[in-house]
Amino acid sequence: MTWQSDSPTLLAKIRPSMVTFARKILKDSDLAEDAVQEAQWELLQYLPRIRDNRAVGAIARRMVFKACDRLIRKRKELVSAELEIPFEGPQALQEFRMELEDFQSSLNDPLDEKIFRLRFLQDHTVAGVAEQLGQTVPKTRYRIRQLEQMLRIRLSGKGYRPGSLEMAA
Secondary structure, eight states, X not given: OOTTTTHHHHHHHHHHHXXXXXXXXXXXXXXXXXXXXXXXXXXXXXXXXXXXXXXXXXXXXXXXXXXXXXXXXXXXXXXXXXXXXXXXXXXXXXXXXXXXXXXXXXXXOHHHHHHHIIIIISOOOHHHHHHHHTOOHHHHHHHHHHHXXXXXXXXXXXXXXXXXXXXXX
């Protein structure tokens, strides 16, 4: 019995390290399991082409990385669906602005309120917001993305369609 014909045992043996690697990338256990399942399926298809059994670990790691990347991209596509005003005119713009202000007042964290005001109502860049708050750009970008996602969920429930949040600025 060779390592190629014993693939279920091999996959079971390397699965824990694949899951650990995926968890480090995705920071979510469920998504990591999905990525590993996808990577293991790809690896199972690819096993007959592997000539040296010492390469299996590196190939598995690369497949996990690619699966994680696909999940991250898919999630970003879902989150990045921007919002637009459903009808035109100054009345619609005023109503949209009021929704944004209501959203800002509903935020519990004062730092989130300040980030939201600077980024969405005053149209500062991410770097500008980070500089004013004395934070790193990646940390600020992460919080802005969280706020965008919360805002999209709230506004989509009120009849707004995919479009642009910049219309409120």
